[in-house]
Amino acid sequence: MKAIVQTRYGSPDTCTLQDVDDPEPAPGEVKVRIRAASLNARDWHLMRGDPYLARLAPGFGLRAPALRIRGSDFAGVVEAVGRDVTSLRTGDEVYGLRDGALAEYVCAPERLVARKPANLTFEQAAAMPMAAMTALQGLQGRVRPGQRVLVNGASGGVGTFAVQLAHAWGAEVTGVCSTRNVELVRSLGADHVVDYTRDDALAAGERYDVLFDLVANRSLRDLRRALTPTGTLVLSGGGVFEGGSVLGPIGLLLRSTLVAPFVGQQIVSLSTSPGAEHLDVLRGLAEDGTITPAIDRTYPLPAAPDALRYLETEHARAKVVVTI
CATH class of the missing domain: 3.90.180.10 (Medium-chain alcohol dehydrogenases, catalytic domain)
Incomplete structure (x- = not known):
């Protein structure tokens, strides 16, 4: 073959x-x-x-x-x-x-x-499979109707599914992406879209109940400041190739693991557990039009x-x- x-x-x-x-x-x-x-x-x-x-x-x-x-x-x-x-x-x-x-x-x-x-x-x-499953396991059980959810990296593979799921579950969704992807993210159900080339979503003074970070391009302090005192930060990899690195996004994940036990916010370093049962759930969500x-x-x-x-x-x- x-x-x-x-x-x-x-x-x-x-x-x-x-x-x-x-x-x-x-x-x-x-x-x-x-x-x-x-x-x-x-x-x-x-x-x-x-x-x-x-x-x-x-x-x-x-x-x-x-x-x-x-x-x-x-x-x-x-x-x-x-x-x-x-x-x-x-x-x-x-x-x-x-x-x-x-x-x-x-x-x-x-x-x-x-x-x-x-x-x-x-x-x-x-x-x-991998992108939708990551979005599902990152947000399921953490997003409730009426909550404010920020997806950093909303136009990527995982982000496009995360925006759709958070919207379907009744959240007020803000997506962060580049200029050329603003309309795509808005079409997926985002209530607000922040173009990171023009504005800093984490410095705007807004506070979110759930922040799903898929880029790993900001400090843990910046991410936590954008959360409510009892909000949830979900970290899932990220990073782009910049000539080679020792830790890459692993550095942010390690810092979050050390800090998590000592703060009121919930910090989750996402580790997905793939299985046919999750694929079956995703099939249902695709067939009923929740995600595309x-x-x-x-x-x-x-x-x-x-x-x-x-x-x-x-x-x-x-x-x-x-x-x-």
Whole structure:
């Protein structure tokens, strides 16, 4: 099969289209013929091995990526099922998460795959798993009707879903983005949109019940000052490639962990727990119109390095999708 393979850390030029062996499903796995895959910030972090401290984490490696095939979100058709698979069968249209999604086939555990939303294309469905799941787990149970919610990074993959979910749950939503994305964020349900090239949302004196930070470009002090005394700060990665870093967004997460026990505000360093049950919830939200994936650009598989380049330079808005 064809796949985007990387054998050393570096720029998108280190990711090349190669022929590799087709995977075969192990017990509890399904083999999916991928029709579309989407990119996340995690993909460029893995590609660059950045921040350097992350090279100690699963999927990374000290000198080269432990996972050679890039990509993790996919949508496609089940081609084969391994022993003990009970919820899916050959021919099912599915979506899910599994490293190695920038390829013609992937084998994924049954627990990370679910039937795709019936009203979405493969491209739209592939745009959902990691980003929509992060938004769901970041905000669910923390947002109530009438609350004021700020989404910093509202035009990114996670941000576009976060704005829609907070709006659907009755919050007054403020989205922070750049000039060219103002109308996109407003169309997703934001009541207020702050263009960060002109105004500083955190210095305006407003106070929010929930602040979902997806950029990691502000200090913990700045973020906390924008919260009510009992507000909730949810931190989820962020950062862009700036030539290499030791800690990157991990620094903000570490500081928040140290401070959290000593303040009245709730500070959450989000760690998602992906599963088919969450994909089932997202399918329902997509099918009833609560959330709709926003796609910036699509690329064919051979042009996946260009898609990664577009993603990591912060020019991307919403989701970038690779068709296969």
